[in-house]
Amino acid sequence: xxxxxxxxxxxxxxxxxxxxxxxxxxxxxxxxxxxxxxxxxxxxxxxxxxxxxxxxxxxxxxxxxxxxxxxxxxxxxxxxxxxxxxxxxxxxxxxxxxxxxxxxxxxxxxxxxxxxxxxxxxxxxxxxxxxxxxxxxxxxxxxxxxxxxxxxxxxxxxxxxxxxxxxxxxxxxxxxxxxxxxxxxxxxxxxxxxxxxxxxxxxxxxxxxxxxxxxxxxxxxxxxxxxxxxxxxxxxxxxxxxxxxxxxxxxxxxxxxxxxxxxxxxxxxxxxxxxxxxxxxxxxxxxxxxxxxxxxxxxxxxxxxxxxxxxxxxxxxxxxxxxxxxxxxxxxxxxxxxxxxxxxxxxxxxxxxxxxxxxxxxxxxxxxxxxxxxxxxxxxxxxxxxxxxxxxxxxxxxxxxxxxxxxxxxxxxxxxxxxxxxxxxxxxxxxxxxxxxxxxxxxxxxxxxxxxxxxxxxxxxxxxxxxxxxxxxxxxxxxxxxxxxxxxxxxxxxxxxxxxxxxxxxxxxxxxxxxxxxxxxxxxxxxxxxxxxxxxxxxxxxxxxxxxxxxxxxxxxxxxxxxxxxxxxxxx
Numbered sequence: 341x342x343x344x345x346x347x348x349x350x351x352x353x354x355x356x357x358x359x360x361x362x363x364x365x366x367x368x369x370x371x372x373x374x375x376x377x378x379x380x381x382x383x384x385x386x387x388x389x390x391x392x393x394x395x396x397x398x399x400x401x402x403x404x405x406x407x408x409x410x411x412x413x414x415x416x417x418x419x420x421x422x423x424x425x426x427x428x429x430x431x432x433x434x435x436x437x438x439x440x441x442x443x444x445x446x447x448x449x450x451x452x453x454x455x456x457x458x459x460x461x462x463x464x465x466x467x468x469x470x471x472x473x474x475x476x477x478x479x480x481x482x483x484x485x486x487x488x489x490x491x492x493x494x495x496x497x498x499x500x501x502x503x504x505x506x507x508x509x510x511x512x513x514x515x516x517x518x519x520x521x522x523x524x525x526x527x528x529x530x531x532x533x534x535x536x537x538x539x540x541x542x543x544x545x546x547x548x549x550x551x552x553x554x555x556x557x558x559x560x561x562x563x564x565x566x567x568x569x570x571x572x573x574x575x576x577x578x579x580x581x582x583x584x585x586x587x588x589x590x591x592x593x594x595x596x597x598x599x600x601x602x603x604x605x606x607x608x609x610x611x612x613x614x615x616x617x618x619x620x621x622x623x624x625x626x627x628x629x630x631x632x633x634x635x636x637x638x639x640x641x642x643x644x645x646x647x648x649x650x651x652x653x654x655x656x657x658x659x660x661x662x663x664x665x666x667x668x669x670x671x672x673x674x675x676x677x678x679x680x681x682x683x684x685x686x687x688x689x690x691x692x693x694x695x696x697x698x699x700x701x702x703x704x705x706x707x708x709x710x711x712x713x714x715x716x717x718x719x720x721x722x723x724x725x726x727x728x729x730x731x732x733x734x735x736x737x738x739x740x741x742x743x744x745x746x747x748x749x750x751x752x753x754x755x756x757x758x759x760x761x762x763x764x765x766x767x768x769x770x771x772x773x774x775x776x777x778x779x780x781x782x783x784x785x786x787x788x789x790x791x792x793x794x795x796x797x798x799x800x801x802x803x804x805x806x807x808x809x810x811x812x813x814x815x816x817x818x819x820x821x822x823x824x825x826x827x828x829x830x831x832x833x834x835x836x837x838x839x840x841x842x843x844x845x846x847x848x849x850x851x852x853x854x855x856x857x858x859x860x861x862x863x864x865x866x867x868x869x870x871x872x873x874x875x876x877x878x879x880x881x882x883x884x885x886x887x888x889x890x891x892x893x894x895x896x897x898x899x900x901x902x903x904x905x906x907x908x909x910x911x912x
Contacts, residue, residue: 351545351849352575355390355552359578363550364390366755367567367582369596371555372402374718374736375588376537377748379553380544384765385756388550390580391541392569396555396855398537400662401590403859404699405741406614406653407646409434409442410527411491412740413632414640415716416483421490423717427742428491431528433768434742435496440774440811441531444497445644447630449523450508450515450682451477475634477502477521484525497526514625514683524629531647533741534859538848539773539813556851562600565730573851584755587735590702591662597735602723606737608705611659613667613698615675615908616865617650622686626650635678643679647866649694652679659700666906667696694867696908704738716740718747720754732758774811788812796822805835809861817843831876834868836861838880845881853878853895854902864903871911874899 358364366382368375371393379391393399411428412420434442456476475483484500491497501524508522509515515522530536541553556572567585570577589596590607597604623645630644643652655671672690679688704715718739724732734754739747745767756763771778779785785807792803796818806814806821817840821828824839831838844850844860856877857863863873874896882892903909 351552351554352571352573355554356576356578358388358390358550358552359580362581363388364580365583365759366390366586367392367580367584368586368588369393369559370400370588370590370592370736371397371537371541371553372400372588372590373398373533373537373540373741373744374590374739374747375586376402376540376544377744378586378588378736378751379551380540380547381745381748381752381767382755383544383548383551384767384770385752385761385763386548386550387755387759387761388548389544390551390582391544391553392557392559393555394558394572396851396859397541397553397849398534398859399555399855400592401699401702402537402741403534404612404614404665404697405533406612406642407530407533407651408445408527408630408642409530409742411487411742412716413483413487413525413527416486418715420715420717423715423743424487425490426746427740428487429493430743430746432491432494432496433745434530435528436494437745437770438530438536438772438775439778440807441536442528443531445527445529445630446628447525447527447632447644448512449480449525450519450631450633451475451480451521451523452519452634454478454520477523480523484523487525497528500525512625512627512629512631514622514685515631516682516684527630529630529644529646530741532862535861536772538860542848543773553849555849555855559596559599562729564728582731584731584758585733586751586755587733590736591660591700593702593735593737597723597733600733601729602726602733604723604735605705606721606735607660607702608658609660609662609700609703611657611665611698611700612654613671613675614651614653614696615667615672615693616646616695616867617652617688617692618694618867619650619686619688619692622650622683623648625683625686631682633678633682635674636681641675641678643682647862649866655698662700665698665700667698667908671698672696693908695865697865697906702738718743720747720751774813777812792818795819798822798828802828806840816847820847826880831868831873833870833873834863836863836868838876841877841880842884845884850881850885853881853899856881857899858903864899864907864909867909869903869909869911871896871900874911 366389368391371391382389409431411431412424415424453476488499504521557569560570561568566579566581568579587596591609593607594604626645632642635641652675676688719737720734722734779788789803792815793800798818820843821839826838829838848860863869878892878896
């Protein structure tokens with residue numbers, strides 16, 4: 341590691357010191373969105389926590405959502421009004437607490453009849469096992485009115501509107517002319533969910549020096565109240581005797597409970613696959629809006645502009661192996677066919693696919709015949725101390741991306757009660773990462789940029805790019821870039837600078853090349869990677885992290901293989 345990147349003991353060394361001191365109260369297994377959010381919350385309360393993941397932060401299911409921050413309009417059909425109320429509130433809070441990466445998304449619903457679906461919706465609401473089909477204008481109007489009502493707390497976006505066929509087609513001519521109307525309402529999207537997970541982790545570590553977070557660390561044994569871990573990097577094993585364990589492993593929850601000596605059957609996931617298309621004509625037709633539509637078989641799909649590409653999703657089929665999950669050909673064909681039916685004037689084919697990804701939703705075990713009817717709500721069942729295991733295990737089951745803060749708050753309050761402690765800080769208005777001290781309007785933004793230019797000496801245009809990527813944490817990135825000997829040299833196929841890559845590698849707990857290109861940046865998912873740039877990134881990271889030539893080659897080949905086989909990204 342270069343001298344400029346050294347900041348004292350490494351995270352692993354710090355974690356080992358904490359382990360030896362016996363000061364860790366809570367161990368959280370799994371650093372996805374729920375585990376990371378709980379880690380931040382508990383650390384902010386002064387609870388000493390150890391967050392541990394066998395992979396990178398946010399590299400599992402949390403890296404495979406539709407990238408929406410939404411209130412769950414379709415959950416009204418299954419009567420989950422409490423979940424909709426919580427989701428719309430959390431959506432509004434995220435728009436305030438993470439404005440650097442969560443932004444409003446106007447959403448259009450194509451409607452194909454006036455009255456259909458009311459009877460089916462009522463049957464579903466009262467427990468029918470069949471999914472509603474052909475939701476008509478009256479049903480959608482009622483749903484949107486209820487949705488607006490639930491979204492009124494901390495409201496930051498307009499209410500819904502509905503228009504007839506003529507107006508709808510004049511506003512979005514690419515839609516199929518078989519519609520009778522459209523409804524438009526507002527939800528939100530997150531620009532890089534993987535990075536938001538990392539920011540939660542970083543916030544937690546900053547909030548409490550007595551906490552630590554480790555990626556690429558395996559749980560190797562659990563016996564007599566002692567958990568033993570081993571870093572995959574080859575570091576020495578260490579042991580902890582926590583007062584409480586939280587299993588936040590998502591679709592791996594049952595596997596982790598088994599490793600803890602408490603076999604369970606809590607998870608019965610479904611698979612969601614997405615594709616991203618390079619399709620300028622479609623992006624132009626969308627006009628910054630998402631289309632939330634019913635496919636020919638009644639399932640709900642969506643398409644919207646994600647960082648200049650058309651993100652299309654998602655499937656919802658039973659699946660239970662998160663380690664091998666990927667978008668298969670049948671799912672991709674289904675999504676392409678759905679677009680052709682919705683937008684018949686545009687051309688769609690597989691050559692437009694830039695990237696694909698899939699994940700297992702960690703839903704509660706269920707015998708539901710229709711995956712879409714499985715609850716998206718969350719729960720936290722507790723396995724109380726038993727036998728030689730002195731600590732309780734709280735498993736974080738289900739949930740959805742949008743509600744991570746509220747879910748973490750509920751669990752944190754339960755943990756605090758068990759530890760005999762009280763809440764010190766509310767996370768309800770606690771900004772996340774680059775959302776802290778975020779400029780509230782254009783004038784404040786201009787003032788912030790002006791001060792950042794003065795502090796770093798970088799051109800204003802460059803600060804605007806960094807601000808768009810990192811929010812207010814763009815300032816330490818800019819200061820590092822200004823001091824780096826690499827200057828403002830950028831990658832060939834992207835505006836990311838080599839000094840930025842150097843900062844990420846040295847400051848953001850990177851273990852592998854994939855962490856940089858798939859989670860700390862949007863380089864992979866936007867198709868902004870060439871083989872040349874990937875090799876340059878690996879060399880820069882290698883200089884910071886002490887990788888030799890062989891390790892650099894291995895890292896590059898591993899990323900190329902993964903992106904090609906599981907994400908359909910062709911790296912030239």
